Amino acid sequence: MCAARAYLQRYVGEDSFMVTTRSNIYSPISLHGRRVVLRTMTESDYEGWLDVRERCHDWLLKWEPRSAHSSHLAEDQRSFVSRCAIRERERQMGTGYGFGIFFEGRFVGEITLSSIQRGPLQSAYIGYWIDEAVAGRGLMPEAVVTMLQYAFESLRLHRIEINIIPRNAASRRVVEKLGLRFEGIAERYLEIDGAWEDHARYAITAEEWNDRAPELVTDWLLPSAD
Numbered sequence: 001m002c003a004a005r006a007y008l009q010r011y012v013g014e015d016s017f018m019v020t021t022r023s024n025i026y027s028p029i030s031l032h033g034r035r036v037v038l039r040t041m042t043e044s045d046y047e048g049w050l051d052v053r054e055r056c057h058d059w060l061l062k063w064e065p066r067s068a069h070s071s072h073l074a075e076d077q078r079s080f081v082s083r084c085a086i087r088e089r090e091r092q093m094g095t096g097y098g099f100g101i102f103f104e105g106r107f108v109g110e111i112t113l114s115s116i117q118r119g120p121l122q123s124a125y126i127g128y129w130i131d132e133a134v135a136g137r138g139l140m141p142e143a144v145v146t147m148l149q150y151a152f153e154s155l156r157l158h159r160i161e162i163n164i165i166p167r168n169a170a171s172r173r174v175v176e177k178l179g180l181r182f183e184g185i186a187e188r189y190l191e192i193d194g195a196w197e198d199h200a201r202y203a204i205t206a207e208e209w210n211d212r213a214p215e216l217v218t219d220w221l222l223p224s225a226d
């Protein structure tokens with residue numbers, strides 16, 4: 001049986017869309033791609049996280065939300081633990097999901113599903129970053145597809161957006177490789193590293209996911225044929 005058909009039978013033809021190891025809202029979540037694992041982070045992840053943040057400081061800083069009046073993301077252990085607690089609370093309230101990205105058992109980056117709006121919107125935003133040492137191996141598109149599957153099939157959201165500074169060519173390649181729909185440029189959209197930056201807006205809806213899930217899952221999540 002081809003992989004796409006197996007996927008359709010497994011996830012589209014059945015009632016259950018749970019694709020995680022989640023057992024209740026208080027348990028850690030881990031989502032599995034082909035090579036990456038996305039999982040909620042705890043205090044024990046601090047050393048691995050700090051190692052990447054310190055090595056990749058210049059690589060990351062220029063793309064990160066930061067106001068002209070506030071300092072860069074605090075990297076001490078207390079701030080990290082506090083962010084883990086905030087994320088845990090967001091998860092329990094259903095307003096956001098933040099995951100560490102793990103590759104070959106090592107922490108390599110983060111991906112978040114934030115600003116979840118229910119009611120008539122049913123929408124959220126994805127944000128991400130990865131260790132420069134593993135860039136260029138297609139790990140982030142894989143992480144994004146893993147997150148999209150969770151957002152549409154487990155959380156039942158309807159629309160996911162990814163917004164990118166137009167000159168961030170590497171990040172635009174991520175969404176272009178996945179075929180997310182370009183919706184235009186939002187002017188002075190987000191304060192990044194102290195400046196109000198235009199953003200290219202990309203989106204995918206549940207209808208598009210339903211059409212494209214077999215292809216995206218086969219290309220990025222299922223074990224490769226070779």
Ligand SMILES: CC(C)(COP(=O)(O)OP(=O)(O)OC[C@H]1O[C@@H](n2cnc3c(N)ncnc32)[C@H](O)[C@@H]1OP(=O)(O)O)[C@@H](O)C(=O)NCCC(=O)NCCS
Pocket residue numbers: 059060063128129130131132134135136137138139140141163164165168169170171172173174
């Ligand atoms: C954007 C980012 C998440 C992409 O992750 P990734 O896992 O490297 O994604 P991919 O492997 O699909 O590579 C995407 C593109 O990055 C570029 N790239 C590849 N290796 C690279 C490297 N070592 N350094 C810089 N860019 C590289 C290539 O253009 C590639 O496109 P291609 O596959 O068509 O050649 C990563 O570059 C990153 O974290 N950058 C810094 C933070 C950031 O930009 N966050 C996103 C804000 S919207």
